[in-house]
Amino acid sequence: MGLKYIEHIKTAVLILLILLSVTLTFSIWTFRPNYEPIEQSPTSEITLGDKQKLSEVILPYKIISTSRDGITGTTDREDIKTLMDFMKTWSFQNLAEADKEITADEADEIISQPESVTLFFRSPIPFGVVDSLFRFSDSVTTESSFSQVVIETQSDIGLVHFIGADGGRRFTAHVTGVKPERLSSLMAGAEEYEPFAAVERETARTLYLPATSNSVSNMTFFQQDISPSDFSEALFPDISMVKKEPFGEHSEKYFDINYQMIVDTQMKTLKFTNISMRSENEGVSIPSELLLDSMNFVNKHGGWTNDFVLSSMDPLRKLIKYRMEVEGYPVFSDSSLTFTEITQIWGNGQISSYSRPYYQLGQPLPESSEKRLPAGTDVAEYLRQQPEVDFDHVSDIVRGYELQRNEETLYTLEPAWFYEESGEWYPVKKAGTGGGRSGLE
Numbered sequence: 207m208g209l210k211y212i213e214h215i216k217t218a219v220l221i222l223l224i225l226l227s228v229t230l231t232f233s234i235w236t237f238r239p240n241y242e243p244i245e246q247s248p249t250s251e252i253t254l255g256d257k258q259k260l261s262e263v264i265l266p267y268k269i270i271s272t273s274r275d276g277i278t279g280t281t282d283r284e285d286i287k288t289l290m291d292f293m294k295t296w297s298f299q300n301l302a303e304a305d306k307e308i309t310a311d312e313a314d315e316i317i318s319q320p321e322s323v324t325l326f327f328r329s330p331i332p333f334g335v336v337d338s339l340f341r342f343s344d345s346v347t348t349e350s351s352f353s354q355v356v357i358e359t360q361s362d363i364g365l366v367h368f369i370g371a372d373g374g375r376r377f378t379a380h381v382t383g384v385k386p387e388r389l390s391s392l393m394a395g396a397e398e399y400e401p402f403a404a405v406e407r408e409t410a411r412t413l414y415l416p417a418t419s420n421s422v423s424n425m426t427f428f429q430q431d432i433s434p435s436d437f438s439e440a441l442f443p444d445i446s447m448v449k450k451e452p453f454g455e456h457s458e459k460y461f462d463i464n465y466q467m468i469v470d471t472q473m474k475t476l477k478f479t480n481i482s483m484r485s486e487n488e489g490v491s492i493p494s495e496l497l498l499d500s501m502n503f504v505n506k507h508g509g510w511t512n513d514f515v516l517s518s519m520d521p522l523r524k525l526i527k528y529r530m531e532v533e534g535y536p537v538f539s540d541s542s543l544t545f546t547e548i549t550q551i552w553g554n555g556q557i558s559s560y561s562r563p564y565y566q567l568g569q570p571l572p573e574s575s576e577k578r579l580p581a582g583t584d585v586a587e588y589l590r591q592q593p594e595v596d597f598d599h600v601s602d603i604v605r606g607y608e609l610q611r612n613e614e615t616l617y618t619l620e621p622a623w624f625y626e627e628s629g630e631w632y633p634v635k636k637a638g639t640g641g642g643r644s645g646l647e
Contacts, residue, residue, distance in 0.1 A: 253508035254432050254440055255566075260338035260501060263528060264516050265290065266325035266355075267536075267604070270414045271396035274320050278399035279414060281605070283534035285399070289325070290339070292388060296381040298342045298366065301333075303350075305376040310411045312376070313354070313369050318404065318412070321360040323396065326414075327353050328529075328536075329518045330371050334494025342379075349493055350375050359393060372411070405586045410598040415582030422605060422621035424575050425532065428568040429615045432511060434458065434469040434476060437564060440507035441467060441478050473544045474565035480558050491524045491552060500526045500550050503557055511566050514548055518629070524552040532567070532607055538624055538631055539609035546609055567617060577621045579605055585623045585634055595627065602626045608633060
């Protein structure tokens with residue numbers, strides 16, 4: 207009798223345990239804890255200055271218009287923007303390679319044809335970013351580049367030439383959507399540009415330069431600085447790991463395990479370096495990627511603290527430069543004073559070196575004087591006669607500003623002529639002034 211009840215008790219306990227297990231399992235499945243949401247700390251992104259679009263740093267620096275009455279041209283920023291805005295309304299089609307290697311004579315023939323307009327760029331522009339400047343109806347896949355754009359204004363098929371630098375290629379495209387009345391108005395306005403003239407050379411492309419003298423204002427600016435510590439916070443991945451120490455009489459060093467930033471407090475410049483990167487830089491960068499990476503890098507910390515434009519690019523060295531401009535004139539300086547360029551070197555998809563000024567030009571003081579500069583054609587003939595100048599290797603002659611420091615807080619921009627020879631810029635020294643040729647960065 208006792209054994210019989212024991213079996214019933216075991217069965218009842220087993221059923222109870224099964225019911226308890228089912229209940230607990232269901233509770234676990236349906237349990238929703240009332241957790242308080244964890245608030246994320248806001249990520250602070252230092253913005254030092256402006257951010258720019260590609261079309262704002264890639265601009266022609268000169269336009270010439272060729273007609274049967276002669277050549278006119280302009281470097282005025284508003285004239286250039288007016289033409290670029292007009293061209294952005296066009297539709298470019300049927301981009302095709304016309305010459306694998308255009309010669310100097312062939313380029314001169316295209317640029318000098320009557321009823322044409324030519325845009326000159328400071329640096330070769332890769333087709334990989336051309337959609338940022340103009341509207342193409344078809345996908346552009348070539349990584350070739352162009353330095354001049356020639357518009358045949360009388361062409362029945364709307365022909366446009368994209369001409370590469372010396373030894374480069376020539377491409378053509380057809381354009382539609384060009385309003386004839388607006389084009390006629392543009393050409394009529396081009397007749398009011400200042401007179402230009404062609405300066406021919408034996409083995410190099412023709413230079414197109416102002417044929418008359420012109421007055422350019424001297425300008426003086428108060429200096430404004432951005433704190434180097436703001437740059438360190440913007441450039442280093444983890445500011446909490448950054449240390450700072452003196453680095454000479456007028457220098458400071460910010461550093462962590464992978465990066466360092468050397469600040470020259472006298473010249474108001476800095477150089478940010480990836481010290482963990484291998485010194486050798488293998489391969490050639492894709493030009494459009496180099497350009498886009500460099501733009502994104504500066505935009506990320508709002509590094510356009512003055513007006514800068516693309517000035518040169520070397521995909522082999524993975525080097526790219528942006529030069530300061532004031533009112534459309536390039537700004538140069540003796541490198542013993544300070545820099546007027548942003549320079550980047552890239553490697554393996556990362557920034558390797560980043561050099562730049564950290565001063566800003568504040569509000570200009572009231573203009574007090576003007577300087578009359580000689581005609582560009584006169585400057586060219588002067589350079590042609592100089593024994594230390596290889597005139598066939600002079601790639602450009604421009605009006606610009608030389609940056610000078612008057613006092614600790616004042617910068618003066620002195621108007622002058624400059625010429626580029628074999629990739630280096632120099633001021634044009636007048637005959638009889640003495641002194642050798644000094645390079646400007």
